[in-house]
Amino acid sequence: MSDDGIFLRNSWYVAAWNHELIDGRKLARTILEKPVVIYRGASGRVVALDDRCCHRAAPLSMGRIEGDDIRCMYHGMKFEPGGKCIQIPGQDIIPAKLGVRSYPVVERYNLIWIWMGDVEKADPNLIVDYPPLADPKWRGLPGYMHYQANWLLIVDNLSDFAHLAFVHTHTLGGSEEYAYKTKPVAIEKLDDGFRVERWHMNADPPPYHCKVIPNRADKIDRRNIGRMLIPGIFLLDTMFAPAGQGAEKGVLVPGTRQYRNAQFMTPETRSTTHFFWNYLHDFDLDNPNIALSLRNSLEEAFHEDLAIIEAQQKVFDADPKTQLLAIGSDAALTYFRWLLARRIEAEGSAVRAA
Amino acid sequence: MSDDGIFLRNSWYVAAWNHELIDGRKLARTILEKPVVIYRGASGRVVALDDRCCHRAAPLSMGRIEGDDIRCMYHGMKFEPGGKCIQIPGQDIIPAKLGVRSYPVVERYNLIWIWMGDVEKADPNLIVDYPPLADPKWRGLPGYMHYQANWLLIVDNLSDFAHLAFVHTHTLGGSEEYAYKTKPVAIEKLDDGFRVERWHMNADPPPYHCKVIPNRADKIDRRNIGRMLIPGIFLLDTMFAPAGQGAEKGVLVPGTRQYRNAQFMTPETRSTTHFFWNYLHDFDLDNPNIALSLRNSLEEAFHEDLAIIEAQQKVFDADPKTQLLAIGSDAALTYFRWLLARRIEAEGSAVRAA
Amino acid sequence: MSDDGIFLRNSWYVAAWNHELIDGRKLARTILEKPVVIYRGASGRVVALDDRCCHRAAPLSMGRIEGDDIRCMYHGMKFEPGGKCIQIPGQDIIPAKLGVRSYPVVERYNLIWIWMGDVEKADPNLIVDYPPLADPKWRGLPGYMHYQANWLLIVDNLSDFAHLAFVHTHTLGGSEEYAYKTKPVAIEKLDDGFRVERWHMNADPPPYHCKVIPNRADKIDRRNIGRMLIPGIFLLDTMFAPAGQGAEKGVLVPGTRQYRNAQFMTPETRSTTHFFWNYLHDFDLDNPNIALSLRNSLEEAFHEDLAIIEAQQKVFDADPKTQLLAIGSDAALTYFRWLLARRIEAEGSAVRAA
CATH class of the missing domain: 2.102.10.10 (Rieske [2Fe-2S] iron-sulphur domain)
Incomplete structure (x- = not known):
């Protein structure tokens, strides 16, 4: 090895x-x-x-x-x-x-x-525990994409909600107005990654969600709980609750819809990545078109990411010395990269000691 | 830097x-x-x-x-x-x-x-002064080509009239007979490049010129004044005068037609080049087909150059140690490469001294 | 040099x-x-x-x-x-x-x-002597293929009959049953390569042979005498005799058919090869379709080799340190590679001494 x-x-x-x-x-x-x-x-x-x-x-x-x-x-x-x-x-x-x-x-x-x-x-x-992937209460269609980019560039992407407004306005949703005035969400450091929770109250439902629900004009309270785990696993629990009904206090009124999103980044090489994902929903389970629509929507959004991430990789390929300057919203990715580097280093030390 | x-x-x-x-x-x-x-x-x-x-x-x-x-x-x-x-x-x-x-x-x-x-x-x-590019007395259509070759290989090409007879016989014209018996034209060394003047008396008009004039059978006195300037700019003033009317003494009789040709070689990388050009004419300005014909003719000729120049680049890529042996007609390109190398070296020295 | x-x-x-x-x-x-x-x-x-x-x-x-x-x-x-x-x-x-x-x-x-x-x-x-290539008693159509692989991988391939059963079952023929129970054939070391002789008694005629003979159901005694010569020349004399008629004792009964197969591996680069070949036959010389059929059959078989050999090359390209472990049937290729390496080394010594 x-x-x-x-x-x-x-x-x-x-x-x-x-x-x-x-x-x-x-x-x-x-x-x-x-x-x-x-x-x-x-x-x-x-x-x-x-x-x-x-x-x-x-x-x-x-x-x-x-x-x-x-x-x-x-x-x-x-x-x-x-x-x-x-x-x-x-x-x-x-x-x-x-x-x-x-x-x-x-x-x-x-x-x-x-x-x-x-x-x-x-x-x-x-192996990470994520029961929704095997629970019949959740439905989804598994996806795969190949990236011409280092897997950590995808990890970076997922570590920061800030890109939603600029990359995914018409797919996953995200308002520029909101992005300008919102501070980065604090992360909770874990031993094997980080956890982040974000609420967006009284918001418009995002485009991909609108495609699979009847009441598209109603405001929602949107909650995301994301976990990014070593070596490159992103687990996102999403809830869209009718606005102002107390979802933030744990009240789950009818019409609340939830998603479970699992994404797995496996390095193929140092500059290419296997990307596996499944976006699960918990409603209308007998309607197979829900899963199909969500898979299509997410695939479209991931291709928005892919375009910019592969462009990043080309920049690094052309000039491996490219310098990056961290801003406030980079706390999550900075922590994750630090944590992973420490683990890799420890592994190398163990090999050399053996 | x-x-x-x-x-x-x-x-x-x-x-x-x-x-x-x-x-x-x-x-x-x-x-x-x-x-x-x-x-x-x-x-x-x-x-x-x-x-x-x-x-x-x-x-x-x-x-x-x-x-x-x-x-x-x-x-x-x-x-x-x-x-x-x-x-x-x-x-x-x-x-x-x-x-x-x-x-x-x-x-x-x-x-x-x-x-x-x-x-x-x-x-x-x-910035080099070349008024015809902005003068309404001259007309032309701007062109762009991309070369898979180092820009100096294009500079070399333009530094030597000798290739006309072999590469451009059917486009820009050039007689082998003439090439065998004609000595290379002496260059005039400039601080930022070189100047060359060549007369070809009582010659056939070249193919691209024939396409835009009525009297194609008439002999001409052909004059070219070319300047190659650092970092890679070629400016060529061409005159086709009715033969034997004293053009070489400055007599400009009716039927004399002139061209102004500007070519700009900008390195994309050390092995690829952006090539910008415009071939301007001073006659029949109200006939847009003249500029179109000239653009097409020149583009065809430049592709003749491109084929051989990109082939050269492949030879160098395959064997970077490829040796070149100068002949008499290489005085111009040798001087230009020497001048540029001296300027680049001076720039490097200045950077190191700073 | x-x-x-x-x-x-x-x-x-x-x-x-x-x-x-x-x-x-x-x-x-x-x-x-x-x-x-x-x-x-x-x-x-x-x-x-x-x-x-x-x-x-x-x-x-x-x-x-x-x-x-x-x-x-x-x-x-x-x-x-x-x-x-x-x-x-x-x-x-x-x-x-x-x-x-x-x-x-x-x-x-x-x-x-x-x-x-x-x-x-x-x-x-x-220059190697191989008269059948110029003898009107033999007929064939010359072939050429380009390999994205080092020429010695093709030499290896031809040095071992063991691959016939697994790669060429449906073209050149070769029975797995037979492969499992048959020991590798001993090679005869030559100064400039090796010679190998193999008999396969009472066998089914191979698919490519069946296509050009009338009596496809009859068993045959199959004899191959192959020579692999420096720098990469494979000469194979093949005989298909009616089974049990004494071919192994030199009795040539009617219905015996022979082939002469010459293959020349010329390195284009260290990882690509020019492959020239001709598969000659000695029967039905007036029927041009025999040579055509044999050329097609051999080409098909060579593409079976090409698929696996180019895949090998990709493995080596991806990991130049790939280790190979010799088995018993590798005696021929091991000897040939050793012999060639010795000759190359001697050539290098001579150059350095000069």
Whole structure:
């Protein structure tokens, strides 16, 4: 394992939605700059291996699944889910250590979680808890986008509500008027990230919400509770309550609608990112068009982000020495980047000490 | 400012034709490897700023013009034409030095001139004087081409009439017969470049000229006076006079036609170039098809140059150590490259001494 | 000449099929990372020169063939087949040493052979002898493919019959059953490569063979004798004899069919390769569809190889430190790579000693 100081390795990352593994697909996906092949074996078990045969480096994703094993289709070497080579055509003796690296994987919340660090530390209990993703009271359609940008630029983006007014006026909503006069929300520091809560009282419902509700003219009290967690997970609980009915005191009157939004940023490389997301709603569960509309709205908004974030990446690519100047609203992203850097550094120290 | 020795920074470069700024366009253009945004403010003033917000490096060319100012449309920071930040949404105090770099610009001859070096040295009087570009007695259509080649390869090309016979036989004209027996024209060294004068007596009119005149079979006395000026400006005064009427003694008989050709090479990067040009004529001014025909002819000829110049660049890219051997006709380009290198070196020395 | 240790320079490489030079074509082809222009002069002589003019590096492949000479069409310099400059427009004196590098070429077997090393060592007798390529008893259609991969990855591929069963089941044929139980064939070490002979008794005829014979259900005794020679030449003599008739004892009964397969791997760069091939047959010589069918079948099979070999190259590109672990069937490729490395090293030592 490289202690190059760019990625936190001892952490669970989302590698895929499990629907990406249907029909016997051998998913070739690079994670933290390691090419990995991910597949579901005949037993149902999900397997993740280095996507190169230890013999002549042919990609195993061009291979053939046999039971829970995979066979390289260049010279026919076969590997079991643990990565060990179990057959070499034309050769009886197989060296005991011959094989490829196997990565711990866990299937939870319809997501495939992968652990790119030390195997013995891969405790499934460390996977973030977010029950709405598996709760039938919430509905949503899973999404995926690929970014030509470092994952922390997406983390930055999500760490600051200030961009809503300028980037997402016509999608997620956000008023410039409001942005000019509103102070940045204080963040609550967590051991593994930060938490932020923001209320916007007596506001217009945002465009994406208007598309899925009947009473679009009514003012709302809007509450967002966001958590940004290491290594790059954003969980946002959103509530739109009829205005002035006491939502801020915990009164939930009829017509209150809630969303649960989970976003997972997994570095593909230092300058590209896998972005997984699901925007869940808790109303009209029998109407599949709600989830479809929300997925479309969010996808549109994420593409607004993508345009500006990929443009940022190009600026950094063109001039790696580009200086950034923090303003008040950067407290959240500054804290998160500091926290992650400290964790990465600790991991590197541990590797060097070992 | 980098004293990397590749570009002369204290010099006026053409950044754009002013028609590129109509309709509120925010022109994103890289000049001397610096990404710049150029726009015309509400007052009519042209503004050039670093094309990256000082906050999170989002391109200002994705921003919004407000009066003469521009607002970054990521988190809403606003900058005045001098580059100073004048608004941060959600923050009352703006650090005095917060801002982006502003570049001096001058609008002259329908061109936007930019100064990429020390601001205090940006004297508009240093802009080259070429009155035909603004004189109603001359007509032409401005052109732009992008080269995947170092700007000095284009300067080289224009520094040597020898290529006319081989590259432009069917466009600008040039006879091989003539090329084989003609010695290179002596150059007149100038402080900021060189001047060359060439007469070609009793010649056939070149193809592009034939397209815009009635009497195509008549021989002409052809005179070219060219000046190549630092940092990469080529000004060519061309006269086609009826042959044998004494044009070389200053006799201008009816039927004499003149052209004024201005070409501006502005480095985008060390291996790509912005090429601006206008080929002006002084006859049949009420016939717009003359300018159109000339623009087309010249564009065709410039593409003949582009093919060979971009091929040169690929050779250098593939083998940066490629050796070149000078021949007699290289006196002009050798002098110009020497002059420019001396100026760049002096600029670097000044930076280091400061 | 660079002694960079990547390529063997003192060796004949295939540069082109001679049909690539018809119609006055100036073939621009990079060989061992040197851009070369190859053309046939008016006398019929084939010429190979550095594809850049010694003056301003314009490609000579954009030039004009004049007799056996070539003229650069930038400023008109002319070069004879030996590379010497013989004309400079506008200049009477030509420096004696002015010119470009000329490479020895030999036309044999419809192939253009080039020597990229020391001219005095370019002995045409060193060109590999393979008479079937010029013998009217054999017929075939010459093929060319371009690989985005190091040429030794193709050599590796051809050095091991083990991949047939996994890569070419439906084209060249190869049974997995057979692969699992068959030991790698012993190689015979040669001074300039290796030889391998393999018999497959009482086998099904392979798919590509079935397409060109009437009796597809009959079992065959299949014999392959392959030679892999420095710098990257694979010569394969194949015989399909009716099964059980004594072919292994040298009895050639009617219905026996033979193929001669020549493949030439010429490095374009360290990560791209020119691949020339011809698959010759000795039966039904009057039926042109046989050669066409075989060319198509082999091309299909080579694309199966290409897919996996280019995937290997991408793995190495992504991680140049990729480790490979040899298995028993790698004896041939291991020997060949060792032999070539020794030859390259000796060449480098000779250069340094000189």
